[in-house]
Amino acid sequence: MALQLGDVAPDFTAESTEGTIHFYDYLGDSWGILFSHPKDFTPVCTTELGEVARLKGEFDKRNTKVLGISVDDVESHRAWAGDIADATGHALNYPLLGDPDHKVSDLYGMIHPNASDTLTVRSVFIIGPDKKVKLTITYPASTGRNFQEILRVLDSLQLTAKHSVSTPVNWREGEDVIIATAIGDEEAKERFPKGFRTVKPYLRYTPQPDR
Ligand code: BEZ
Numbered sequence: 720m721a722l723q724l725g726d727v728a729p730d731f732t733a734e735s736t737e738g739t740i741h742f743y744d745y746l747g748d749s750w751g752i753l754f755s756h757p758k759d760f761t762p763v764c765t766t767e768l769g770e771v772a773r774l775k776g777e778f779d780k781r782n783t784k785v786l787g788i789s790v791d792d793v794e795s796h797r798a799w800a801g802d803i804a805d806a807t808g809h810a811l812n813y814p815l816l817g818d819p820d821h822k823v824s825d826l827y828g829m830i831h832p833n834a835s836d837t838l839t840v841r842s843v844f845i846i847g848p849d850k851k852v853k854l855t856i857t858y859p860a861s862t863g864r865n866f867q868e869i870l871r872v873l874d875s876l877q878l879t880a881k882h883s884v885s886t887p888v889n890w891r892e893g894e895d896v897i898i899a900t901a902i903g904d905e906e907a908k909e910r911f912p913k914g915f916r917t918v919k920p921y922l923r924y925t926p927q928p929d930r
Contacts (some may be wrong), residue, residue: 735814757838789865793817
């Protein structure tokens, strides 16, 4: 069965452009993002890998390790890396796993046989410091991902892991958040000293607590 939210992210050892990766050791106590690419030397993947390199500082700020994977081998990835830097202006600054035997792709259900028997779809897994899966997203090969959205979800996940809040539609860092329904108004007054406004008894907004 496909990996679901709350499942433990499987550990693995695999070769990468930065040497052997022992996944749990690579993550340490950080958050992690594992994202798959259908194939080397393909246009959409090239743009995505450059974009993640450009955003590396944003992932670092969020204490998040990024790790790409493609079913081609590491030698092919190394040759492709030059094109990624040329085409996007951003050289790879994080590891890209080789997976010619589909070991990791199969472990994470990244090959969807009705889409392709041999290529991965564009999967994204966000993994918490507890090694549990916090988010999965699947895009088809023809659609490049929006990594700003992935940063936005990461902000929400990190905030809601610390405070009894959730984030509303289209929320962005710094905007008001929603108080968990399990918290009564009296407790909310203590826990959210900046105050809150009640739109419905179950929909109460408060300023983002950690700002
Ligand atoms: C691409 O990255 O452009 C791509 C890769 C595999 C299939 C289709 C598109």
